[in-house]
Amino acid sequence: MAQLSDDCFAxxxxxxxxxxxxxxxxxxVNAIADIETVALVEADGRVLARDVAAPLPxxxxxxxxxxxxxxxxxxxxxxxxxxxxxxxxIQAGGLAQAPIRPGHTARIFTGAPMPxxxxxxxxxxxxxxxxxxxxxxxxxxxPGANVRPAGEDxxxxxxxxxxxxxxxxxxxxxxxxxxxxxxDVVRRVRVAVFSTGNELASPGEPRAASQLFDSNRFxxxxxxxxxGCEVSDLGILRDERISLANGLKQVAGSHDLILTTGGVxxxxxxxxxxxxxxxxxxxxxRMAIKPGRPVAMGIIDGTPLIGLPGNPVASxxxxxxxxxxxxxxxxxxxxxxxxxxxxxxxxxxKKKSGRREYxxxxxRRAQDGRLEAVKFPREGAGxxxxxxxxxxxxxxxxxxxxVGPGQxxxxxxxxxxx
Numbered sequence: 001m002a003q004l005s006d007d008c009f010a011x012x013x014x015x016x017x018x019x020x021x022x023x024x025x026x027x028x029v030n031a032i033a034d035i036e037t038v039a040l041v042e043a044d045g046r047v048l049a050r051d052v053a054a055p056l057p058x059x060x061x062x063x064x065x066x067x068x069x070x071x072x073x074x075x076x077x078x079x080x081x082x083x084x085x086x087x088x089x090i091q092a093g094g095l096a097q098a099p100i101r102p103g104h105t106a107r108i109f110t111g112a113p114m115p116x117x118x119x120x121x122x123x124x125x126x127x128x129x130x131x132x133x134x135x136x137x138x139x140x141x142x143p144g145a146n147v148r149p150a151g152e153d154x155x156x157x158x159x160x161x162x163x164x165x166x167x168x169x170x171x172x173x174x175x176x177x178x179x180x181x182x183x184d185v186v187r188r189v190r191v192a193v194f195s196t197g198n199e200l201a202s203p204g205e206p207r208a209a210s211q212l213f214d215s216n217r218f219x220x221x222x223x224x225x226x227x228g229c230e231v232s233d234l235g236i237l238r239d240e241r242i243s244l245a246n247g248l249k250q251v252a253g254s255h256d257l258i259l260t261t262g263g264v265x266x267x268x269x270x271x272x273x274x275x276x277x278x279x280x281x282x283x284x285x286r287m288a289i290k291p292g293r294p295v296a297m298g299i300i301d302g303t304p305l306i307g308l309p310g311n312p313v314a315s316x317x318x319x320x321x322x323x324x325x326x327x328x329x330x331x332x333x334x335x336x337x338x339x340x341x342x343x344x345x346x347x348x349x350k351k352k353s354g355r356r357e358y359x360x361x362x363x364r365r366a367q368d369g370r371l372e373a374v375k376f377p378r379e380g381a382g383x384x385x386x387x388x389x390x391x392x393x394x395x396x397x398x399x400x401x402x403v404g405p406g407q408x409x410x411x412x413x414x415x416x417x418x
Contacts (some may be wrong), residue, residue, distance in 0.1 A: 340410025
């Protein structure tokens with residue numbers, strides 16, 4: 001398991017900014033050292049453990065980029081078109097063993113190897129055949145046109161994939177192009193997830209009139225799996241300090257991260273703080289973020305614990321900004337900063353200085369073609385519908401105090417958050 005010292009997250013004073021929190025996580029979390037080899041078909045979403053140097057150049061041989069006719073550079077027509085005798089036919093996957101003779105051209109297809117001494121390809125749509133059956137090539141083509149030299153994409157020995165990359169389909173494709181059948185990746189981050197609260201019932205179980213079905217736990221497990229984690233569902237732990245402490249103690253040694261939702265504020269029935277302090281250490285981490293200020297971080301037997309707010313929108317937002325970078329750091333992944341794209345606000349909004357806020361919005365295309373952000377009509381952090389019926393979040397930085405219609409704002413799509 002990844003181990004942390006009990007004081008590595010200690011922080012006092014005013015509320016921590018989002019950037020400070022992310023920076024602290026990146027510098028203090030120890031990456032998992034366990035490595036395993038997976039087949040290419042299983043590599044998507046995993047974190048690469050070792051650099052991959054190109055074992056061969058891409059492309060591995062010089063080939064034609066188009067269907068057309070190959071010639072020697074010395075024979076390219078200069079002032080006027082010129083007729084050439086046909087000297088062979090080369091298909092993709094075939095061999096071009098004989099060099100092209102002076103004054104001759106070879107029929108060639110996309111991806112086929114260039115014949116010896118040939119350096120340029122004329123596209124077939126620029127070529128005509130005269131009455132005698134000769135190939136007439138136009139003048140003025142640049143030498144080397146329509147040819148892909150060996151190693152043009154990636155030279156042999158080049159570091160093509162870097163350790164720490166979270167592999168995506170394009171990375172898997174590159175590994176396959178090298179002829180690799182597997183990749184060394186970091187073991188999946190093991191995360192134990194539970195909800196707290198007597199007011200919760202799991203879906204499928206009886207629900208009392210005063211209870212809610214637990215939704216946060218399932219949202220968080222789905223988000224963790226999208227990050228490539230191995231998730232253990234601990235269900236719902238009731239609001240009782242000793243049972244909470246026992247449940248946490250049991251999973252700390254076998255997991256890299258413990259994730260809770262609810263019970264991390266300072267109310268009389270919020271028992272996570274006392275439970276963690278009885279078996280480890282906990283520093284209440286008050287982040288200057290809305291929704292989601294009450295976020296807790298603790299250490300139990302060297303395993304980090306993150307406690308998220310109970311309101312679903314606050315839990316979602318703080319997961320993105322606290323749990324996501326923690327998981328990436330545990331996996332040894334390269335930083336993946338969230339980069340808002342500029343859109344135009346179609347709403348008014350006021351906020352406090354010194355706090356970062358996230359506004360749920362939908363996108364629409366304005367008459368002038370610009371994308372506009374339309375604010376969800378209600379504010380509550382408990383409104384799951386506000387996550388379902390919107391496209392993403394507008395990020396309002398600490399220095400911003402108000403937004404008006406027509407002002408540019410930064411938009412984060414839900415699709416880009418995991």
